[in-house]
Amino acid sequence: MSNINQSSENENFEEQQKKKNLNDNTTSIKLLPLEKSRTTDKTFKKSVKSAVPKNRQEVLKWNGWGYKDSKFVYKDGAICFTGNRYPIGELVLPYFTEWAETKLNINFSKKRNAQPLPSPDKYPKPKISDEVLEKFKQVGLSTSIEGIDRLVRAHGHTLHDIATLRESFFNRIPDIVVWPNGHDQVVQIVHIAKEHNLAIIPFGGGTSVSGAVSCPSNEERTIVSLDTSQMNSLLSLDKENLVATFEAGIIGQDLERELHEQGYTSGHEPDSYEFSSLGGWVATRASGMKKNIYGNIEDLLVHVKMVTPTGVLQKNCQVPRMSCGPDFNHIVLGSEGTLGVITEVAIKIRPLPKCKKYGSIVFPNFEAGVKCMREVARQRCQPASIRLMDNEQFQFGQTLRPVPGYFGLVLDGLKKMYITKIKGFDPKHMCVTTLLFEGDPKDVEIQEKKIYEIAAQSKGIPAGETNGERGYCLTFVIAYIRDIGLEYNVVSESFETSVPWDRTLSLCRNVKFCIAQECKKLNISHYLLSCRLTQTYDTGCCIYFYFGFNYGSLPDPIHLYEMLEEKARDEIIASGGSISHHHGVGKMRKKWYPSSVSALGVSLYSATKHSLDPDNIFSTNNLIPSRL
Template sequence: IEDLLVNVRMVTPKGVLEKNCQVPRLSCGPDFNHVIMGSEGSFGVITEVTLKIRPLPQCKRYGSIVFPDFESGVKCMRDVAKERCQPASIRLMDNEQFKFGQSLKPVASILSTFVDGLKKFYVTRIKGFDMDSMVVMTLLFEGDKKEVDQNEKKIYAIAEKFGGFPFFFCYPNFVSYLIFRQELLKWNGWGYKDSQFILKDNLLYFTGDRYPIGGHYLPYFTQWVKDVLNVEVTKFQKTKTPPPPQRYPDTNVPKELFDRLNDMNLSYSTDGLDRLIRAHGHTLHDIYILRESSFKRIPDIVIWPSCHDDVVKIVAFACELNMVIIPFGGGTAVSGAIDCPDDPRIIISLDTSQMNNILVLDRENLTVTCESGIIGQDLERELKGFGFTCGHEPDSYEFSSLGGWVATRASGMKKNIYGNIEDLLVNVRMVTPKGVLEKNCQVPRLSCGPDFNHVIMGSEGSFGVITEVTLKIRPLPQCKRYGSIVFPDFESGVKCMRDVAKERCQPASIRLMDNEQFKFGQSLKPVASILSTFVDGLKKFYVTRIKGFDMDSMVVMTLLFEGDKKEVDQNEKKIYAIAEKFGGFPAGGTNGERGYMLTFVIAYIRV
């Protein structure tokens, strides 16, 4: 029900509780839908509910698979999950349930009894199964016929590896992140120090080699900046140096706090730059203040815990000494959650960057448990070494932390396949002033009681400090392919995306860029060779003269497909066919990859 629920209205003794907008998810604040779900009527009376719906499936088919024992069936189900097969329903009945199901069959005709006898003979004599240990898996497939055929064939092939066969027996029912992060990242802007736009030979140039545009002159972007931003690039401002020590607000940390930190062997700093870097997020307002003004309040001290137990101790003495704690992960927040309040108390910035270990990798159940300070790209790189991925790629993926993903209810660019953070989260551990909050069992969902994972998600550090997180993971996809589609206007692109959703096509990522974004993306192309310029000219001629598109209204959809090759081919073919109905045509994988990767470059424009 949590996957279907859009909104719920509940009358409580304190008034009516409901979301203030009709959207499936909000990034900011706890999701009270998940507090209401499972509350069993204890909080109030549910009066109205909004659910998602879908068109009726074209095809519906039941199936069943017999296994020699329960363990073989479990192994098959794990492989089905790893391969991302998606029958509408899949259940494994143990031997006792199987026998019970057989006992409910009515009195059979002579012919039916004869057929049942043949089945039993085949299973026990030919296949050698023991009637007292064999189990059965029941299946229901729904979707279009081609999708159902493909899913069914794939699952039966997996079952065969574990001794199962189709049979209608029953009724279908770490890498350390530097403490002194300013050695690697900018103190007053987004991203790495070695990656930035500079003026070189009167043209904009992107430094470094971390991104595709690194080490290239950008003449088209230089012109775009002049035309669109109305900025004269020859007056390009150089990066400022950090303020001198006397410019930082004073700190008044009591000696008792230093004594306790030293006794616990915890790393800490009252250095002005360390405090300043952890006083803000990365909104445009934050960057402007860093460059042109100053913050009225910054943390008094930065503390680096190294594990969950350290956080428990820090929270305990902060409560005892009446101090404020602001959790700090990657520092990429855009909600103001890490801004310092105008509060006379001592403010502690609790930096989780040293809590960056992978604690448990469960290959069988496909989960990983990590400390909350691990950075997204570090987590993904380590998982890749083991042959897995979590698939979560928010725009801030290079710098944001796992704990930050949970605290901000993050959404990833590949959510169509892997889901948002709420779809990936199995368990979370949070230290609060009242104690440690966590589920008492490691399962994705519980039917009874509110799900406090959903209270923690989106809480932005206001309830406590997230220390450990357990996520679902998947095997690395066999095939990865980019694509792009050009449409004559934005409306056509939107209509195409609606049909893609209705047809339940699932590219890993699908984004529609409006005309302004499209032109911006094109402007970031580096200086081309003569041949490349000629090819680009031919493309432009085809789009504008042959297809009749207007360069001032056309838009582009960028795509990323992930999965096995057959699945990717099928998805790609289906989406391109839908696009054709709305005047769209494929524009190649290179444009798709450029559009996807530029997501990570856009924020560098601000500095």
């Protein structure tokens, strides 16, 4: 009898949902509300005080990377790094100064100052009707049409974006910024946009390096920048099932801080971790430095809620796995703001590791290092992070030290004598792998022993914990280097790919040769092109390139850089690599998207776009050209 009653209740609920769907186009397309699967003792809403305030420009640079108080500057004859947020803060860097002068031919007496922040009358007038403004006001939304608020959400962090901010202006910026305070307000925003034919561009942490958040220049409709930063609460913490649910706007460092207070971690730590958002990680299929233990974002994702113009896409229950056709999480993953707004995300969490230990290994050359990395992956004994720097990046990393004898550096004192004289390593070819171990102390000890045994087979020599820790932590500082380069005629950027193991070395050689030949044609003699192997898998790895050059008197250096990177990307694809491992496609790499997924793949994506967003409300122009 109870089964019959239960069945009747389900039928009544489904009938109610059908009627509701007919009257409200923004209603969820779920069968059952997610809340019914949660127990009350696990569900709450804890507001999070973010390290990045609502008015981002108060703490972050409006025309460069990172915090306003943190940057490389040249003064009193040397480069130093300001602030105390990072290990090299307030240190004078004489070796980095010498490297910049020698390698990149920088003349520090000739500085190119950035333009000042535009005055209020210099911004384009927002194109938005009073009726729409009143609608947003009626639903209690926080909004702004101030020029500075619109400008800082008109871009990500491509070289083109930052150079434009320093010297000119964007062709198109958002007309209004809205800050929803939760899922329900996002539903209302999308409903208003559909009703009034507005364009929406979701904005999370603003760290995109693919042009994903820039406004299409030919978009004539009112552009709404939907800033998710105020949607940053912890919604639930399920300690029994090890799942935490957050609003999608929370940034990485805030998410980890909240979990750490409860004794947990997500383990997801991309290079942009300080500023990028959880929703952005899902939207770009992000990867973190510790993916070997914790997984990439697709491995961490348990449940996601996305508001589209035709409904709210989500699963009807929160279970570890379902066998019911395609996994619609993968519709959301990598969608890059083209289909809707991600509002809530449930992810796997783990107890904080009892032990955390760094390490490093020196190899005689890059080939030996790759061989070791391949064997570590083959035996599936990767530590939390294992990254291999080529010689160019190794030499550069050695310059980011303040004085001779800085404890732990590979090429200092007795270590240099042992490595070069006794072991016969050539500093012009040697490279370094940095390691991070996390877990139970006994497991870490066993894993550490195994890694060093494998490394020895490739002539690898342990180089100490300090080098490993420095190499890991300096990752967060590297992004700041581009800004000082722009002040002294140097343009630079990073780009990445994934590649099968058997093509790893040839891809790295081919890309370096391609760029060298192109630079020679252009008479560019002072440049850096380095790479590192950052993530390993059973079948391949991720290669991360850094490229920068002194353009001297050459005209239009930004276009010149983009042309050279395009040549490099063509070579990457010809050498068996992907268009992206974790940066996404955006607008910058959509040229290669059709050939990567096939014509049928493009048709399938287009059909999904038409089903979820038939009026192209989410007019980001990412992945493939939007229909305007």
